[in-house]
Amino acid sequence: MKKDIPHTLSITVPALNEEANLGATLEMLIQSSKNWKSVEIIVIDDGSTDKTSEIAYQYASKCDLRVIRHKTPFGRGYSINEGFTESKGDFLICFNGKKDTTQSQVEKILNKVNQAELIISYQDNTADRPLIRRVLSRLYTGIINLFFNKRLKYYNGSILLKQRCFKKLDIKTSSYAYETEMLLNLLECGTSYIEVPVIDIFEDDRSTRSLKIRNILGVVFTFLRMFFEIKILSNKTRQTN
Numbered sequence: 001m002k003k004d005i006p007h008t009l010s011i012t013v014p015a016l017n018e019e020a021n022l023g024a025t026l027e028m029l030i031q032s033s034k035n036w037k038s039v040e041i042i043v044i045d046d047g048s049t050d051k052t053s054e055i056a057y058q059y060a061s062k063c064d065l066r067v068i069r070h071k072t073p074f075g076r077g078y079s080i081n082e083g084f085t086e087s088k089g090d091f092l093i094c095f096n097g098k099k100d101t102t103q104s105q106v107e108k109i110l111n112k113v114n115q116a117e118l119i120i121s122y123q124d125n126t127a128d129r130p131l132i133r134r135v136l137s138r139l140y141t142g143i144i145n146l147f148f149n150k151r152l153k154y155y156n157g158s159i160l161l162k163q164r165c166f167k168k169l170d171i172k173t174s175s176y177a178y179e180t181e182m183l184l185n186l187l188e189c190g191t192s193y194i195e196v197p198v199i200d201i202f203e204d205d206r207s208t209r210s211l212k213i214r215n216i217l218g219v220v221f222t223f224l225r226m227f228f229e230i231k232i233l234s235n236k237t238r239q240t241n
Contacts, residue, residue: 175218
């Protein structure tokens with residue numbers, strides 16, 4: 001396939017006990033990024049107790065792949081941040097190891113490169129989600145938009161961003177609010193963006209860790225800290241200057 005995107009790409013794949021899905025995820029990512037100049041994939045095994053890392057190593061001969069393994073889980077946000085920090089590509093993006101999207105949807109995001117500094121994906125098939133998750137997601141997005149005066153459709157999708165944008169950041173959270181903190185900080189700096197609708201995979205028997213008490217508290221704490229930093233502390237600094 002002609003490599004018509006003259007940039008290097010780093011894909012971070014956080015995975016916790018995903019031996020059943022990781023192989024299909026990596027195969028999908030390899031196929032969907034073939035038209036980039038070069039691609040590296042960084043799998044972050046966040047303390048898995050199954051064969052997640054073994055599955056990842058099987059793909060080392062098919063692509064430029066590294067595996068970073070944690071002895072105990074540090075959290076999804078920590079894993080993404082570590083992957084992005086270790087990345088060498090011109091552009092960065094994260095896809096979950098649980099195979100919650102398809103090759104065509106990955107390509108839809110990646111092919112928007114250079115149309116803005118941030119390519120932000122959002123779920124276009126939210127009606128397929130379980131009702132409770134749909135309600136909580138809309139509530140979360142609405143609260144973030146209201147309190148930070150934004151209009152994004154979704155804060156937890158895959159985001160294609162330039163390496164230089166990431167290097168501006170000092171993200172503190174290791175929670176599921178990682179993308180929210182990243183986006184709010186970049187948007188406050190006037191970073192350009194476009195939003196891309198994607199069709200995600202929702203399976204009835206697939207559980208989510210986002211609703212665990214620890215993760216909920218992490219999101220709430222991040223929201224409060226970000227509100228203080230952006231809406232209170234920054235305003236005081238601007239008024240002083």
